[in-house]
Amino acid sequence: MNKKIGVYICHCGGNISDYVDVEKVKKSIEAEDGVFLAKTTLFACGDANQKEMVDDIKENELDGVVVASCSPKLHLLTFRAVTERAGLNKYNYVHANIREQASWAHSDDKPGATETAIRLVKAAVAKVRLAEPLYPFIINSKKAVAVIGGGIAGLRAAIELADMGCPVTLIEREHFIGGRVAQWDVLFTTNETGKEVVTKLYNEVIRHDNIRLLTGAEVISNTGSIGDFKMKIKVTPRYIKAKCNEGHLLKAIEVCPVDVPDEFNFNITNRKAIYHNFPSEYPQTPVIDIKNCTRCGECEKICPSVDFSQEEETIEINVGSVLMATGFDSYTPADGEFGYKQIENVVTLPQFKRIIDLNDKKLIYKGKEIKNIAYIYCVGSRQIDGDNKYCSRYCCTSVIYAAMQARHKFSDINNYHFNRGIRTYGKQEVLYAESLKGGDIYLQSYEDAPPVVEQNNDKITIRINDILTAKKEMSVEADLVVLVTGMVPRADNSVASLFKLPKGRDKFFNEIHMKLRPVETVIDGITICGACQGPKNIMESVNSALSAAIKSFSYVSKGELELEPIIAKIDKDLCTWCGACAEACPFDAIKMVKDEKKDIAAINNSVCKGCGMCLPVCPSNAINLIAYSDKEIESMIDALAG
Amino acid sequence: MHGKIMNASFDALVIGGGIAGGEAALNLANNGFKVLIVEKDLSIGGKMILLSKVFPTLDCSACITTPKVSEISRHPGITIFTGSEVKSISRKSETSFEAEVIKTPRYVVIDDCTGCQLCEQACPVLVHDQFQYNLVGRKAAYIPFSIASPRVAAIDIENCTLCGACEKVCPTKCIDFTQEEEEYCINVKTVIVATGFNLFDPLKIPRYGYGTYKNIITSMQMERQLAPTRPFNTILRPGDGKVPDRIAYVLCTGSRDATVGNPICSQICCMYSIKQAQLLMGALPMADVTIYYLNIRSFGKGFEEFYDQAKGMGVNFVKGKIGKITENENGNLNLRYEDINENVVRETEHDLVVLSVGVLPNTDSKSFFRDGDLKLDPFSFVDQADPLASPSKTSIDGVFVAGTATGPMDIPDSILSAGASSAEAISYLNRKL
Amino acid sequence: MADIGKKTARILVFSTEKISDPAIDMAGLLKLHYPPTVYTISIPCSSGVKTSWILHAFEKGFDGVFIAADGSDCPYGESCTEKTGKIISRTQEQMKRLDIEPARLRMAAICSVCSESFVKQMKSFNEYLLKNSNN
């Protein structure tokens, strides 16, 4: 069978044609076997060219198409759709990446880049010559979504999914929901408190029949994939009965002899082993922290609601899509970084926010009244030597707002901001202006000359070469030093490794494409949102959460999904069943079956993921991967070898 | 006064066919809702389709926009009115709005035009090309730009001399001067406002001399010069066609400046200027590029690294706001500023100056709704009723906002905001239906 | 600037669609240059490369073959690294038998953002192959 192949070589508006001689590429492949037409185009992805391709395919009855343009990550699907519109099976389309792998990679060597491009296009032509029409498998997609993380992003996504009519399991590792937002007091722009926002959302969550909330819950395993994730969730009990008497419980908390650092307050205070986060947290039932509980039984004596007989449960759920909203950790400074842990009264921004919240009228920390506060910016962000090159984006606004709050709430506060250039982007700029007008002092240094924090006797002095004062050395004596710590990925990200989520250069979860597919991951069916994807403020987190919700919804809303038909295929004649393939398969997709005469291997189509791990182990070379057959690969190698 | 009023109904009306409006419309349509996009311009794709490359990945903007745009225009669930404006919207019932939409005549039958450009060749008139930000001219019969959607001709009736040359050459007889303004009465259940933003007009800062000194351009004009569909074949000074080699960027032109009534930060100018600087260094390897800044705001994912990359490439960053600009006889420009690091005032000569103009609200949205129901914020962007928990909600139940209509933001944030507004619109529709 | 026209080794890379491809793409995006005679064939997973393909490449005149392995990031499971390793050693044994220098086959884990490491690998492999070429 001799195919009629159409080849389109894209200029990419100069991205390719500046380095690759596209006309030469066109000329050198025109004579290739099966190539019926070859064209160059300014933008292959443009509407006009797409129309032209459709017309070409129809008019000339092309049965193979190659577009040589950018990475298939961007536009493979675009052109598959084009061939489909023209009535051609989309697997008769092959993509050649001559931008990332030719023009850009070899922009220093134009003839070399052109030659590379020619070979890549020839290989694509070789592949399309052998391509056969394939038809996707239709699988059922369970109309349910698991939302992992009960912070603002997770809560908001869960509510939205439920509103769209999709059952949701909301999984929160802590015993209380609300994440970081619950820990913040008054919030910028609306002056709502974090508690108010969480209350509002919690009320919606419990109102919804579609949402099942699991707290103290951790995903411990996942099998399955898009459309059908099977997850096991370990749920730690509260050890308190659901219906409980609040008076008794308060007394029980009082008598508990355990004293451990309170993570809710970022360890600036202690709590008991039986505890609330704060009086109106959600769910409102307190919890016994069983890891720190000494089982002394004091609480049980006072309060009949305490119930040590509750047991850990493992729940299994089955969902079509998973939405990750696992949030962030605040950067923990190294010991001695700006005096952290070596000088008393050096705290982090989250701790400072809790200190403001916990004090009334006078700002007291460690028994001393605080008047002069120094804020040191970009701690753990924009690092020169460290790994965190990125800007954490929320901290400038967050700390300026906290400093203003301190000034308003307590009297005679002087704020000194040791920054590296204030980044109150957008409307947040008005906050900066207000802070300046209110008398906050801003001093700026470059990254290579950060401020120095020193303790002499009782006094903490911060010195800086202030570039706003011609690099003059300035000093401030402060009662409290606040390290404005940035966002870092969660230290414990075990849940992500269960799903094998890829991470970016900044170690946050990575989306496929910031603009084209901003909440999707390379793992089909899993979306990401909120600060687990990178630093974000509340509004930005919620925007991404809602975007992720609609994307996850689209995976499950129709009840079925199309899957790629790229799977392994057994050559019955060659197979002699040795079992090596079944052993190699990580998905248990290969089983022995009896053929007419002999035992042979058989592939379970809906389980096979098309990884190809079974191919090299077959002693009789009886397995091929569809679209990656020996013939196809070898003809590509031939083309590349030239 | 007009002929007849046409009626139509849709689930959702999306006002603005830029990247935010388009994304929102796609989300809605992919979930089975019928959507109408009303776009003021002759093409959808908004400002993004006119950009060169986008930060921080340096993808070409057209490569991201054009497939989106063609997906939108092909979608069976989406109807697009280009060259049309919403005149008013009023609530009709608990669950519906009535919108009055005016479609101005294009004088070309969209379905019949093949985009052959013969009319454009034939037209004798030359006027400023608004899609090239006036750097070159265009005809009165013209295709907006080569990757426009729909890529069909239009007649600029204000500048047309009615000579008929275009009509004579048109092979499909699709030019039709009998077209008249059409008025539509549209019934919708929900509205998404995605009206985008306006750029600051630097004529408002006379001490910069924009308009008077010909070698000062706006960042959007530079964006066009760098784009694949560029007006010149290379980077040129519009004053005398010289290839520039000392280029200056003036950040915060019309942003963070109370004297021009815009105290907020435009959020994108630092990054697009850094991006343009990188592109310029690629296009003109011998050129010096200097960016005069107040604070560099490279806050997004990968932005700080992008900024570092620019520094590594040799882009010169100078901290200090440009106070005034004067012109030399050879068309070069003297920029006066205080070098904050040194604490001295300086005057430096450049041969091309790019004003990194800020983002201003598009106040069109104010007039859509009767009685000023749609609340605006103090800067005249659409006010967010619940910015933390529901960022796309407006003061009107059932009306949502997407993208830069709420304030300055970059493309990824616009797309996420569009995703959010479509999610809210879908759950609103689910609740109300 | 590259030495245009300078001879470089012909290297065939088997990369994987989800993990090492993005890294190689990003190397291009960041304009981290490497020899233009490096060609890539994308497959789903590095543990699916057949020995016969590699031998075919040598037969057709490639100087070297490089497997850009998924490593521990492999979406198909942790056994990938081990399995890919086995393929390499098995193939190298065969290469010995066919009198092909086993060092002409290399493998390294290239994560989805390991662009720099990929380019480094290509440059050093290229140098090695040029030095040891029989011509």
Place this chain on the structure above:
Amino acid sequence: MAAINTEFGKELKKYGAFDFNACYNCGNCTAVCSLSTEEDSFPREMVRFSVLGLEDDIRSSLKPWLCYYCGECSTHCPQEANPGELMMSLRRWLTTEYDWTKLSGLLYRSLPLTIIGFIIATLGVLVFSVLENFNLQSIMHIGHLFEIIAIAAVFGFILLPNIIRMWWMIILKPKIKVPLINYFTSFGELIIHMFTQKRSLGCDDNQLRWFEHFIIVIGYLGLLFTTVFLDWFSNDSLFVIVLGYVMSIIIFIVTIDFMSDRIKKQKEMSKYSQPSDWMFVVWLFLMGLTAFVVRLFIDTGLIEKNIWLYLFHLTILVQWALIIVPFGKWTHFLYRSFAMYFAKIKAV
């Protein structure tokens, strides 16, 4: 190493400064200021020093005197931080720093004290008139003597020591080495600036302002010369009489224009008027006007029956000579000229 002192900013607000804290250090003010040079860049540096409270640096700086308040910096300040008004306030503050009596500080900061000072001066004139039995001849004679003595005393006991203090703050204390010869070679600068304020010609606004200032300096010095040294009120020479008329007319005409600017508040520099600004211009106006009318009354023979008129003139004169000249805005004229002189000395 310098310590930050936020109290200074609060103190400065008593001298009229406001909103300067809003400065985000863009340097636009310095860039639009046409008097700002690479050697002497201002006003942002002064704003910054004020925010951080670097008193010593301000005290030893001449930059506040280099500014002639065209107001461009304030007009174009993106944060509306009013650097122009800050510079004006710094001049007021510096005046009190130079002043060994510290009385000028009291006058700037407190309007009631200022008014008490004026009342005491008025009472003094009244008491003196009663003691002289309202004898016009002797009152006018003593008034004239008073003028001579007051000028000498104010200059000798207050202004001269203050200029020496200024010199100490600007040259001596910062240990700037200046060859003695410079003091002589630069002397011309002092005279030129004192009489012409030629530096303000560099301002962007207009030449009219410079001209008005020039005229009023001529008018003021001319009137001073005519009344004190030519004894205008007792002189019969036609030339002297006409000269006095001309000078006094110049003064009150130009001051009327100045006052109307301050009322209209259209120009940046006249938007924010402190009591000290008003006092200076109003008293100057009254001096010119009353001197004019007194001489007119003398020439028309009406003065005998209207001795109150001369007393009023004398009261204005006493207030001017004992309060405004040594402690008020008049000193700016002197310090500014010396600032140019010191700047020249340092620069040579």
Place this chain on the structure above:
Amino acid sequence: MEIEKGKTYKYLREKREVSQAAKDNLKQFIKIKKLILDALQESDLTIEQLTQKLNMPSNEIVYYLMSLVKYGFVQIGAVDDMDAYFSYKLKK
């Protein structure tokens, strides 16, 4: 009035006055186009040379010349030794 397809401009002419500004603009363009094309007829020129020759502001030359390039009347020639100015020639 009867409307004939292909001559609908006649219909609109009856209804709509063409503005004087539009007419003036057309006249000016025709004039300048002729000037530039005639000048280039003689020899290839840079914008600088055209400016002197036609005694027009150079920014206007850039605008019209680039428009003529856009519509295929003129093409871009070589750049000078300083890489500063291109010369322009008629498109054959």
